[in-house]
Amino acid sequence: MSVSLTDEQNERGGDVTTTGWTAETAAGEYADVNGIELYYERRGTGSPIVLLHGGLGSGEMFGPILPALIERHEVILVDLQGHGRTADVDRPLDVRTMADDVAALIDHLGLDRPDAVGYSLGGGVAWQLGFRHPEKIGRMVTASANIRRSAIYPDMLAQQGQVSAAAAEFMKDTPMYELYQRVAPRPEDFPRLLDKIGAAMAVDFDFTEEVRSIKVPTLVVAADCDMAPPSHYVEVFGLLGGGERDGGWMGEGRPGGGHRLAILPGLTHYNVFSSPLFAAVTLDFLS
Template sequence: MYAEVNGLNLYYETHGEGTPLILLHGGLGSGEMFAATLPLFAEHHRVILPDLQGHGRTADIDRPLSIPAMADDIAALIDHLGLQKPDVVGFSLGGGVALLLAMRHPDKVGRVVSGSAGIRRSATYKEILDQQGQVGAAAAEFMKETPMYELYQRVAPRPEDFPRLLDKIGQAMAQDFDYTEEVKKISVPTQIVAADADMCPPSHFVEVFGLLDGGHRDGGWMGEGRPKGGHALAILPGLTHYNVVDSPLFAAVALDFVDKKD
């Protein structure tokens, strides 16, 4: 299905029944990125699975790829579908979009899970930043053997746009960002999730939890010392940025958090 939002013909799928839950995929992927865990999410939820701008079955439009703009797209999709404060779970790029939704549209979302998404560019390991600096149209030929290329060629409305997507992703990743001050103001219950061997060190995600009032005191027998906003942190063992979203652990901690209704 498609929704016309913000000048974008945004593709989305729905799976399962129950309270609404939006899943947001990572960069150079699509909703198919959740194939391994979708049955777990859809068991008790109506899962909405969009393809973000320029990804999967959503064709690109004439604007830069930016996480704030993508967050606004999902907010518009929520309005388009008439959803009442759906929970949002995102991974990597989608984790950033989920976090920006919590910042920019707190009235439109319920609980938010931000997976494997740092809040400032400098937190990413230098070797990863160096690799990201090589992403662009010139790399398209070298990526023809990758799952990302195979997916794009199979589902994209304009498969020939793959070099353009690489250019835009590369430009987006080169932009500096720091959401430290914005994170402090998040009012939506938010869970920070990461692999223990992610693109940023575990200490970064602990720092983000600290900005959300976490880790400053004992939690107390009755949980009275937990973060005041209902926030949480999960560092998942034995995983990396490249397989955490496939792990049942990711689905388990995300579902445990979103299903803790006040």
């Protein structure tokens, strides 16, 4: 999970863009799964993708790239616990529990091994789907999702430490706040969401061994100026067997599990999710 309260994010919209859909055009449903009323929307036709948003966002944040995705796939956009149109429940925010929610949604919808694509918080949830429910998904894309808390730049960790209900007043002019007020079932819960996200980001984590043993073909994506250095994502690719030898003329030296790495140029943590480059590498991998 990656959320911080920087001046740059407040000016540029942080993890969220509200360009695209509005509350009037959204046409989703709720699934009663795993103890939560999970909101989702289905768009397009073709092999299914479960698309998972970043912290303080919702499925709407993928509006700029959605047209490219639905040209070739059915996209299931999920609003994760306490985000967007999914009301919070009485449990901590935890990527493992949220992955269980998504796995239960896959069963609820009768999907046959859809691909999972997640960014930031959603990328962490995608990783957990691969760890905990590998039999339920086909391929996986994790964008800007760190596997160790210590990989995040120290100044960003310090800023994440400021995320709490006390910051709600300072966020009232941000797209994250506007989105929540517009679509959340209980708009007054925004400070509660900040408290829960702050608590979640304070917990140390290291999923090195889980990544090393993953069986789901995975594309690791990051911006070249992300919340962790590019070397972290290269390390993750190495845990998947990448970068150990020359790839070979016929690709015979590539990782055996079908894994790939994409470091996208000219992007940051705060705009990679809406970039045509992200859509392009995702579609290429899923094809």
